[in-house]
Amino acid sequence: MDLEPGRPVFLDELVQQPQLHTGKTVRVTGTLHxxxxxxxxxxxxxxxxLLIVDTQLLGVQQYHVGQTYQLIxxxxxxxxxxxxxxxxxxxxxxxxxxxxxxxxxxxxxxMAVYKKSVHAVRKFLDT
Amino acid sequence: xxxxxxxxxxPVSTWGLDPLFWTPAKLxxxxxxxxxxxxxxxxxxxxxxxxxxxxxxxIVVSVDTRSPKLTVYNGKHxxxxxDDGTGVIPCAQFVAPDEVxxxxxxxxxxxTVSVEGRLSTFRDVRQVVIRSIKHIDPNQEVLxxxxxxxxxxxxQSSIEPQI
Numbered sequence: 001m002d003l004e005p006g007r008p009v010f011l012d013e014l015v016q017q018p019q020l021h022t023g024k025t026v027r028v029t030g031t032l033h034x035x036x037x038x039x040x041x042x043x044x045x046x047x048x049x050l051l052i053v054d055t056q057l058l059g060v061q062q063y064h065v066g067q068t069y070q071l072i073x074x075x076x077x078x079x080x081x082x083x084x085x086x087x088x089x090x091x092x093x094x095x096x097x098x099x100x101x102x103x104x105x106x107x108x109x110x111m112a113v114y115k116k117s118v119h120a121v122r123k124f125l126d127t
Numbered sequence: 128x129x130x131x132x133x134x135x136x137x138p139v140s141t142w143g144l145d146p147l148f149w150t151p152a153k154l155x156x157x158x159x160x161x162x163x164x165x166x167x168x169x170x171x172x173x174x175x176x177x178x179x180x181x182x183x184x185x186i187v188v189s190v191d192t193r194s195p196k197l198t199v200y201n202g203k204h205x206x207x208x209x210d211d212g213t214g215v216i217p218c219a220q221f222v223a224p225d226e227v228x229x230x231x232x233x234x235x236x237x238x239t240v241s242v243e244g245r246l247s248t249f250r251d252v253r254q255v256v257i258r259s260i261k262h263i264d265p266n267q268e269v270l271x272x273x274x275x276x277x278x279x280x281x282x283q284s285s286i287e288p289q290i
Contacts, residue, residue: 003188003208003215005156027186027212070265072188072210102188102210104237106265117269124276125157125213 006072006102008118011049014075018096021075028098029070029106029114035063042100044069046111050092057101067107073100130282132163133175142170142177151182151243153274157213159183159246160253171246174282181255182243183218184263184271185211187234207234209242209255211272218242219249220257234260239268 006027014021014028028051030044035055042053042063053071055063063069078097135142142148154173159181162171171178189208205220234240244258263271 003210005210005212005214006186006188008212027210070186072186102186102237104186104239106239109265110269113266114269117272120276121212121272124279125155 004074008121010115010118011044011046011051012091014051014096014098015049015091015093018075018077018093022077022096023075025072025074026098027070027072029068029109029111032063032065032067032069035065042069044071044098045090048089048091050090051096051098052092053098053100055100055103057099058103061103064105067105068109068111069103070106070109071098071100071103073098073102075099130158130161130174130279132161132172134163134165135172135175135177145177147173147176147178151180152176152178153182153271153278154178155213155272155275155279156183156185156209156211156216158275158279159216159255160214162246162253164248169245169247174285176282176285179245180243180258181246182241183209183211183216183255184241184268185209185239186268187236187238187240188215190234190236207240207242209240211268217252217254218244218257218260219254220260234262239263239265241267241271 004025006025009026011030030046032042033045034043040056042055044051044053075096076099077095162173164171169179187207188210191206205222207218208215209218240260241263242255242257242260244255247254247256
């Protein structure tokens with residue numbers, strides 16, 4: 001089975017440069033802002049940045065708005081994917097959606113340490 | 128930066144002096160795939176160090192249960208794919224048939240786990256044969272990344288010239 005590894009990326013990177021990540025397998029972490037079981041859509045938020053997630057492949061599981069989730073999946077390019085519940089100063093991209101295939105609640109994850117560690121791993125492995 | 132893996136040309140009788148020979152080496156999955164195989168099926172070279180057992184941390188992204196073709200062992204082959212962001216590696220485990228359901232529920236898709244076991248190659252695919260597996264906190268996974276970076280620094284700085 002050839003599975004691509006989910007490279008940790010941040011929501012601001014996806015929103016600011018959507019084309020760079022299209023077609024790639026990524027691991028994203030964020031707070032669940034909204035979820036619709038009817039459309040199998042979730043909205044993940046990290047600071048001001050919002051990402052639309054297609055949760056069709058995740059199966060039946062409980063989603064709690066406000067909890068932190070970590071999702072692995074492929075970034076797909078789409079057209080006209082507008083978030084359903086926006087907040088002030090929300091920044092999002094209409095060009096991409098995450099087709100999540102694996103996801104889990106990671107409540108309790110220290111996001112500051114997580115971000116620093118991801119940067120450290122990238123710096124070390126990519127040089 | 129990639130670790131330059133080289134065969135350890137020192138006598139096999141001295142391999143036991145390598146600190147990584149006896150302990151599960153904490154490595155990224157990408158480094159496990161890049162490890163150089165030796166003449167022995169269960170020994171690999173990372174840097175110039177000799178490694179047999181490894182410890183990987185990551186998220187379970189695939190679970191597969193199948194019966195082995197051999198009929199001698201009346202059990203099941205249970206395989207999970209582990210993703211730590213640098214690579215995906217299958218982790219194989221043989222369990223008794225009555226333990227399969229429990230294994231499925233305990234380590235389901237999306238679980239963050241730490242896997243310790245023997246590094247091997249099966250049908251040209253690098254894998255870890257699980258000796259122990261346990262759930263870990265997401266913060267422990269992050270700590271695991273930092274430990275692996277530290278070991279990587281050691282491995283890159285301790286590459287000895289081979290005679």
